[in-house]
Amino acid sequence: MKSAVVLLAGLCAFTAYYVYLPLPSTVSEPWRLMLLDASFRIAQQTCNLGHYLGLGHHLRLLNFIIGTFDKLNPxxxxxxxxxxxxxxxxxxxxxxxxxxxxxxxxxxxxxxxxxxxxxxxxxxxxxxxxxxxxxxxxxxxxxxxxxxxxxxxxxxxxxxxxxxxxxxxxxxxxxxxxxxxxxxxxxxxxxxxxxxxxxxxxxxxxxxxxxxxxxxxxxxxxxxxAFDFNTPSYQQNEVTPVLPRFVMVKFWIDYFNGNYEFAPSMVVNNHTSLDVSQTNSFRDHVDWTSLVSARFRKNYKPVMPSTGKVEILQDIPSLLDVHAAPLLAxxxxxxxxxxxxxxxxxxxxxxxxxxxxxxxxxxxxxxxxxxxxxxxxxxxxxxxxxxxxxxxxxxxxxxxxxxxxxxx
Missing domain, CATH: 3.40.50.1820 (Alpha/Beta hydrolase fold, catalytic domain)
Structure with missing residues (x-):
């Protein structure tokens, strides 16, 4: 009996640790949002495991789960x-x-x-x-x-x-x-x-x-x-519910059928570093230091590496295509x-x-x-x-x- 109580307490503590996510004090219905986010993370991690085991592409598996859950909704x-x-x-x-x-x-x-x-x-x-x-x-x-x-x-x-x-x-x-x-x-x-x-x-x-x-x-x-993954909102909401930064970067890579190995470099803007010459004509179009008001900029600083990975844009040139990124128009x-x-x-x-x-x-x-x-x-x-x-x-x-x- 005592072991069961300890096990239950440990399970509850683990669940609370997994579900809890620091949120701004302004957010409405914070615990419901945490539960929604935890559900998303469980589904995504399950699908990633299925992908690894060869059961299917993780996005196809995730869409199946969403479709199954969707049938519960009236x-x-x-x-x-x-x-x-x-x-x-x-x-x-x-x-x-x-x-x-x-x-x-x-x-x-x-x-x-x-x-x-x-x-x-x-x-x-x-x-x-x-x-x-x-x-x-x-x-x-x-x-x-x-x-x-x-x-x-x-x-x-x-x-x-x-x-x-x-x-x-x-x-x-x-x-x-x-x-x-x-x-x-x-x-x-x-x-x-x-x-x-x-x-x-x-x-x-x-x-x-x-x-x-x-x-x-x-x-x-x-x-x-997909030019700058370090705008103030990306930095502020790096691990935000529903759509954290790394997940958004992977969506972009999947959209272009790119290589997941580029994701960590893209998170720190290595794909648009200063030595990548084809990005220079677009910098003013995404310059959040002038396009975003001080209210939203807060104290965040631009992330603009002097050197990066030119091979990312060589492999995924569509990152700079205005049909994919309308802000670059x-x-x-x-x-x-x-x-x-x-x-x-x-x-x-x-x-x-x-x-x-x-x-x-x-x-x-x-x-x-x-x-x-x-x-x-x-x-x-x-x-x-x-x-x-x-x-x-x-x-x-x-x-x-x-x-x-x-x-x-």
Missing amino acids: QQAERVKITDTQFDGVEVRLYRPHAKEEKTLWRSVVYIHGGGWALSSTRGSFYNNLCSIMAESLDAVVISIEYRLVPDFHFPVQFNDVLRATRYFMRPEVLAQYSVDPSRIAISGDSAGGNLAAAVCQEMSQDQNETNRFKLQALVYPVLQ KKEVLRFQPKTYILTCEIDVLRDDGIMYAKRLEEAGVEVTVDHFEDCFHGCMIFTIWPTNFSAGIRTRDSYIKWLSENL
Whole structure:
């Protein structure tokens, strides 16, 4: 009996040690966030073990676990009409409000889901729930794009899938088919989906053959650059819940089908060191000492090695491709972007990606709204249904939808 008590006490202590993570005092529902993060870490470590044992790629295994867990979540009753179809060979899911008596055109949102270009689905309960609520709340047609995922496909497949489906939808005859007002269309996405939304918006804004243009873009904690993994938010949130720095670096490497051995060097910016000449023309575009306000810079210092590993960019040149890293775009491109909303969270390595992009857009003459949440964490907007229903998710989602409603 005594041994059992000691064993139980030891197990409890180990569990508490594994789950506990120091968090800022401002964070809402800290213990629930710690439990969510611990669940993610257990899943990731299990999948890494499975990868090592030859059971499959760790991301494919992780997506299987997420899909299995997702089935436990209740699918919301269909408040809107949901249709699965294809746009130019790319799978999409359409959410349409129930028809009004009067025949009017709908406004519309093209939405791209997050998940590190590797995880989640338009059909999963998290994004299905979000897009259903968007369509109902905005009284709008929502197009959710099911782009192909890492590790089966790598950049630029994801970008090309989203671009192809979006261009198809923006054709006048397709908009007419779905009764969409061509002057009231937004493109939007969260995390890696925000990356794809920004990149596609830039690409389409430069195409003189495009008949219709986006009225808005709305980016939710977007990942926009792989140049500097030591921005203040990366340093501050190095071991933050849900998306620690090293995990984000590995997502980038997986996106480009690169070598994991480069990860430790990339964490300390050896891939963009001063002796890597092809990076020099981009430094001003990610100079957070001028693009990020003192409020967010705090006392953090730039990490800019004088010498590094030139072989990283030789092996992964796409790290500097603007289709993968929209923050690297030239000012001449940025000035053609539509009115923009960027949601950022304090507890997020990607906070400064969004803040830098907002500043560069403003300098290019674009009207930008930055919606910053001091007590929220990366990914929170989709966590609004049991058992991951966070108040942070509901507040960020409602604020995002409110801006779209007022501006679209």
